[in-house]
Structures are given as C-alpha cells and as structure tokens.
Amino acid sequence: MTADVADRVVLFSGHMIDAPGRPVERFPARLVPRIARAIGDELDVTGAGCADIGLCGAACGSDLLFAVAALERHMTLRIHLPFDETAFIERSVAIGGERWVELYRRVSETATCIVADDVLGPLPPGADPFTRNNLLMLSEARRIGARAFTFVCVWDGQPGDGPGGTEHLASAVRAAHGEVRIIDIRAFADAPRA
Template sequence: MPAPEPLLPSCLQPRRVILFSGHMIDAPGRAEPRFPPALAPAAAARIAEALDRLEAGPLDLGLTQGAAGGDLLFAEAAQARALPLLFLQPFGEDEFIARSVRPVSAGEQWVARYRAVAARLASPPHAMPPAPAAAADNPFERCNRWLLDTALACGGERVWLLCLWDGRRGDGAGGTAHMVEEVSRHRGHVLHIDTRELRPHDPAGSPPLPD
C-alpha cells in the first residue's frame, strides 16, 4: 500500500531535515529486552549530543511520530534547541497515544511527556489518511514511509536520519533498516545510535558525523 503524499508544502526548504526513527521503550514484561527504561537517560544524552554537533536549530526541521521512547526523547531535545518539529502519525492522536505511548513501562509518565511536547508544536500532530478498507496494510510501516517521503521531498542531500536502533534487519518496508537504505540511496546522511551499546548512566560515545 503506497504511503500518502509528502506533507510539506513546496515552498518550505529547511537547511536540514532531521528525520528520527527509534525504538519505543519496552513494554512491561517484554521477553527480550530491547530498549529498557534504564537506558533512556543515556539515549537522551546521545540524541542531544548528535543534535548539538549538527548545530540543529530554527533553520532546520524535525520529523518523527512521537512514540514513547526514542521519538519523544528526540522531540524534547529538538524543542530545547528551537528546532521546528512535525509529528506524522499512523492514527488519530487518541488512538496513537493508546497504542504507541501508554502501553510502555511507566506509560502514564510518557503520556505526560507526550502532552507537554504536543502542546508546544506549531501545528497539531498530523494523522495519516486511512488505507482503503480492502487493502492489506501495516499502518506503522506506511507512516514511516510517509515520514521518509516527506523528508526526501526536501532533497535527499538535506536529509539526516537519526536512528536509535539495535541494527537488526528484517523489519520490512518502512522499518528502520529500509529507512537507512533509502536515505543513503538518496545521498542523505545517517547517524546511528546503537541501543546495544548503551549503558545506564553512560552517555559518552556518540556516533561520528558522516562526511
């Protein structure tokens, strides 16, 4: 199922588009930990350092969904640097919160953080148009493709994909691996923060900026 048309108006030409893709905080009782809550401070520090090294600010644009975990850590860091931010989401906001914010560990705290970020957005979160009823569809993958197409509409060389990711492949079209490949194919730039290398209370060691 194709993604919706890119959201950005043709007149908008940010200096950089910083597209974020990252793991959600683990749900309670997750069998194989991927991004446990204890790693959130280290991840936040890595994201903040990456934005500082990019000198991200008002001339740029940030894009993400806004899920609990990496997305919201990125959004908080973006707003702290006056980086304009758009939330593109696979559902209406209430359903998105129910499916992508509240279910994680300490979910109500993440809901409060989400609402604080959303209240400061220049425009409300944008819900993706629904797919036709008869179509086989993964709305999260389709929304990631929507985010990717929106970023690339500004010109591939302007795009910086910042991903908080364990490096595992096989997540299909619209997954992080696919986004990394597509950004690279369009001459964009990729900054990978590997969750397997994060340690609690150890924010050092951000990934180098590519040439």
C-alpha cells in the first residue's frame, strides 16, 4: 500500500445484524434506522468529510451502515475483507438477507476493496482471519499521515461471539493510544420503539 495523506482517518467496527435464530438479541433488524442515524451523527460530530478516509469491514449490519454514511459524506472509503470476496459474502453478508448483499454490491462499486490475503499472503495455520483483518486495518489507519485518527464502533461492551470482533479492535486501538468512540447499541435496544 502506498503512503496516503488525509485530514482524518476514521476506523470503524461494529456488530453484525442478528442472524436468524440468534438466542440473545444484540443487533435486531428493527434497530437499523436508529443505528444508521447514530453512525451518521458520530461522523458529523467528528467533522468527517471529503478530505478524510474511512476504513471498515463490510459485514451486514454496522459495517455497511458506516460505509454508506462515509460515502454520503464524500469520504474516501476502503473496505477490508479477511478473505476472498465470494466466501466473505456467503459468511458475513448473505446471512442478513438479500438486502445486505445488494448494499454490499453498491458500496463495493465505490470503495476500494482490500483483501487481507492479497496484502499479507495466505493465512498462517491456526491464525484467525478476522483478527488479522482488524490488525491490518489498524496498521493502515496508523500508517496514513492524518491530523486525527478516530475509532468509532457500534458495540454492546461485551466479548464477541468469536475472535476478531469489535471488542478485539477496540482493545487494539486503546493499546495504540487511539481515540475510541462507542455507540452503545444497548441504549438503542432498551429505548422505546419509534
């Protein structure tokens, strides 16, 4: 990857839409409009715009909502995939339904797509692709010459369902002394329905 300069880098991670049959709700589909607004509001608070770069994954739910909000603000968007696109769509996008696959396609037409295997080579035995992808995004965020670096996340503050989730990236950003801005999804889940 070449050296970049931006006014601000916004790194993002957040919960996926709940898969059908998830035993405990975390991000039910009914919260999508509220979470989308909250992400947009957070970008507005940070002053994100056309001189800025957004980095995120592209799973159904928070990632794609951030991607849309970043593109609406004319940010340069780079989506990072832990492995090849076909497998990623099947594993992390299609489980939310066709609407999310269509949204992924629209976003990926405008964004730069970075596949971890293309940058880092094949995944070593025993390594987790999502953890590696988080660290790649953080490395890129720190490498970019920017006036400000912010990590925004949609998170319930709890450990994830597996390795390499939002908790992992939030911990890695804190360890690197980055700013962490949390959109606490629990506040939306507990609020009365609109």
